[in-house]
Amino acid sequence: MARGDESAYAGGVIGYISQLSSDSYVKNTLIECPIEGTKVVGGLIGYSHIASDSATLHIENSSVASIVIGDNIAGGFVGSFDQAGQLNFSGKCNVMVMEEGTVDVRGGDCVGGMIGVISTPNALSVDNQSLIHISTNVSGRELVGGLVGDM
16 A cells, blocks of 8 residues: 655655656556555645646556545545646546456545546646546545546
8 A cells, every 4th residue: 555644645656746847757557556645645646746837747558446545635547736737648547446346536625536636727638549437436525526526
């Protein structure tokens, strides 16, 4: 289990990205361990802050097949995407149940099957030939969405 402490952010690959100023990629990734934290939690990335309008965080051919639990903000792929830049999904990306396991995205106030919170709605893009598949239970106290909790 990947678990962030009370002051940390938790993600299956990265807990916290700060001041990203150039394109970055998460490719061909499969997360199967539970991800749990107290602030911002994502199946792949907990929190991402993009510092440059021209920078893009690319998520390509990646899947989360585990439980993602955050006391506050939780997302199947990304807990929170903040500020300038773009968040791009391409290829096949899944938050899914694999075989007999259960997949849940659970949190407090902002919970989404794909993204918990995205501060700039036009920052999200999905390539034309991509397949985004969310097959999971999504639950929280408020601002809960199958794709995005709060935009």
